[in-house]
Amino acid sequence: MVAGHARYVRYIVIAVFTFFVFYFVSSFKYDKVSLPSGFGAGGATTQLGSAGGNGRSEPQQQPIEKPIEEPIEEPKSSEPKKSTQNLANTPLAMTPNDPGWDTDLVGTAPGPRMNATFVTLARNSDVWDIARSIRQVEDRFNKRYNYDWVFLNNEPFDDTFKTVTTSLVSGKTHYGEIAKEHWSFPEWIDQDKAKKVREDMAERKIIYGDSVSYRHMCRFESGFFFRQPLMMNYEYYWRVEPSIELFCDLHYDPFRVMHEGGKKYSFVLSLYEYAETIKTLWDSTKKFMKNHPEHIAENNSLGFISDDGGETYNNCHFWSNFEVGSLNWLRSKAYIDFFESLDQDGGFFYERWGDAPVHSIAAGLMLNKSEIHFFNDIAYYHVPFTHCPTGEETRTRLRCHCNPKENFDWKGYSCTSKFFDVNGMTKPEGWENQKD
Ligand SMILES: Nc1nc2c(ncn2[C@@H]2O[C@H](COP(=O)(O)OP(=O)(O)OP(=O)(O)O)[C@@H](O)[C@H]2O)c(=O)[nH]1
Numbered sequence: 001m002v003a004g005h006a007r008y009v010r011y012i013v014i015a016v017f018t019f020f021v022f023y024f025v026s027s028f029k030y031d032k033v034s035l036p037s038g039f040g041a042g043g044a045t046t047q048l049g050s051a052g053g054n055g056r057s058e059p060q061q062q063p064i065e066k067p068i069e070e071p072i073e074e075p076k077s078s079e080p081k082k083s084t085q086n087l088a089n090t091p092l093a094m095t096p097n098d099p100g101w102d103t104d105l106v107g108t109a110p111g112p113r114m115n116a117t118f119v120t121l122a123r124n125s126d127v128w129d130i131a132r133s134i135r136q137v138e139d140r141f142n143k144r145y146n147y148d149w150v151f152l153n154n155e156p157f158d159d160t161f162k163t164v165t166t167s168l169v170s171g172k173t174h175y176g177e178i179a180k181e182h183w184s185f186p187e188w189i190d191q192d193k194a195k196k197v198r199e200d201m202a203e204r205k206i207i208y209g210d211s212v213s214y215r216h217m218c219r220f221e222s223g224f225f226f227r228q229p230l231m232m233n234y235e236y237y238w239r240v241e242p243s244i245e246l247f248c249d250l251h252y253d254p255f256r257v258m259h260e261g262g263k264k265y266s267f268v269l270s271l272y273e274y275a276e277t278i279k280t281l282w283d284s285t286k287k288f289m290k291n292h293p294e295h296i297a298e299n300n301s302l303g304f305i306s307d308d309g310g311e312t313y314n315n316c317h318f319w320s321n322f323e324v325g326s327l328n329w330l331r332s333k334a335y336i337d338f339f340e341s342l343d344q345d346g347g348f349f350y351e352r353w354g355d356a357p358v359h360s361i362a363a364g365l366m367l368n369k370s371e372i373h374f375f376n377d378i379a380y381y382h383v384p385f386t387h388c389p390t391g392e393e394t395r396t397r398l399r400c401h402c403n404p405k406e407n408f409d410w411k412g413y414s415c416t417s418k419f420f421d422v423n424g425m426t427k428p429e430g431w432e433n434q435k436d
């Protein structure tokens with residue numbers, strides 16, 4: 001009997017205890033974890049993570065509601081925006097022999113930051129291809145530098161694009177929609193003439209020859225990306241396209257190389273343009289040179305783009321799907337005069353002028369030789385060409401994963417050998433073995 005009572009008491013105690021546990025759990029309130037400022041609802045910018053990429057939240061839980069189209073409030077001075085230290089205190093180490101060369105590449109990179117951003121023009125459908133590019137740029141460089149990334153589109157970016165890209169970029173991300181007048185036919189273009197050209201190029205199977213959007217893209221990259229409101233806050237840009245690869249660790253900040261070296265334009269791959277797409281580009285260029293002799297640099301690189309002293313174009317150009325460059329140069333009167341002169345001539349639509357020859361001719365004529373830089377250390381792929389640094393020692397110390405046999409630099413269709421010659425540069429050891 002006593003044992004029976006004790007059992008009932010035990011049951012009652014357990015029931016009361018269970019009730020209280022249940023009550024406590026069901027009525028417990030927890031504070032929401034706050035997201036980094038600017039990420040999610042109402043933020044003018046979308047931002048995830050801070051220096052070092054810590055403090056991440058799940059981006060999927062907070063859809064980004066509003067792309068920013070307004071410029072960010074920042075001074076437009078030529079001073080590096082994020083500079084925290086005197087440049088002289090943190091030397092720019094570009095080779096293992098330089099003081100400050102970091103072998104381990106761990107943690108946030110010391111030293112100043114330039115007023116610079118990555119920039120990508122993309123469609124929503126490019127999301128997974130640009131995701132691959134970003135991952136590589138972050139792993140090989142930006143996870144230690146946390147530079148911003150501006151995305152531009154002729155249509156609004158969707159939530160998937162913004163969520164995926166924001167989750168991958170270690171700096172701030174900004175999304176801009178391109179104004180109609182930067183992505184349409186100017187009123188002086190004869191639509192019938194342009195249409196006939198496209199039909200003719202389609203018949204002749206010229207790549208992208210029948211595409212209207214490709215032409216808008218080339219005109220936009222030639223004349224407008226650098227003056228989008230979001231880009232006005234920056235001084236340097238690094239252009240990244242979908243589906244590119246980076247094969248080596250980057251031990252130094254290329255934006256700093258540009259800034260400290262007085263560079264305005266840079267490249268990793270160069271080649272000959274498809275002549276059928278730019279039949280009258282050089283005629284237009286010559287007209288510009290005649291009208292604006294004041295814009296032609298004294299110590300220019302005419303020898304890189306012309307083999308006959310400027311009579312004809314040899315079709316050499318820097319491949320513009322990779323570029324690190326000065327936005328202030330592109331926004332200069334010289335460059336704008338050049339673009340507007342070409343734009344008036346209509347070749348973006350009456351032919352299929354690409355932004356690569358346009359940028360390259362501009363750099364070749366209006367910059368001094370010393371202002372154009374070849375980034376040998378940035379190993380890069382965009383279908384179908386690879387830049388893989390020449391020299392086993394370089395590739396090993398940069399932990400490259402490219403196949404040196406695929407290096408395009410010294411092959412017959414590349415113009416990089418000519419660039420070295422024009423600039424009196426010594427080609428790296430072993431270049432002759434990679435000619436074919
Ligand atoms: N928003 C937008 N971006 C575009 C459009 N067409 C091309 N792009 C972007 O412009 C850049 C160049 O276009 P691509 O199609 O890569 O041109 P390409 O490099 O000459 O050719 P591929 O060999 O096909 O890569 C890429 O970053 C594209 O994502 C378009 O119609 N709208």
Ligand SMILES: [Mg+2]
Pocket residue numbers: 241242321382
């Ligand atoms: Mg491309």
